[in-house]
Amino acid sequence: MKIFRGTKYAIVPAFAALVIFAIAGARNVRAGQDEKNSGTPAGNATRGKQIFYDHGCYECHGREGQGSIVTGPRLGPDPIPYESFTSYVRKPTGEMPPYTTKVVPDQDLADIYAYLASRPHPPATKTSAAK
């Protein structure tokens, strides 16, 4: 029984870390909209949604950026860091087609990013809570 003692208490800091990350994430989104965050430019989520549809991102990543096992991974609501996001869209290394600044200007990409970041989190399920 002694062996299992440690694991029980390890859950508490892990959960605390999760909460901290969640708060930090929510702050980043707000800061981005306020143009206070240096790394992520302000984006217009409503416009971003339209661009996400117009450029067909949704065809592979789903209308909510939720992804699909077959066509493309989930992109939101917690998108990868903005820099990684843009560099991947410009120069994908896998199956995805590249999008140059001529096709999707930087501001459009910032708007798409804002849209993906603004997607609601799916409700927790019993399975995901147990993880």
Ligand code: HEC
């Ligand atoms: C033809 C299907 C397709 C389209 C259209 C497409 N993607 Fe992708 N995307 C993928 C696939 C597949 C991947 C997984 C990596 C790979 O194979 O390139 C991916 C990966 C990504 C990633 C990296 C995700 C990660 O977690 O590393 C980003 C960001 C991304 N796509 C954004 C976009 C945006 C923005 C658009 C529209 C401008 C778009 N994609 C259009 C298929 C697509």
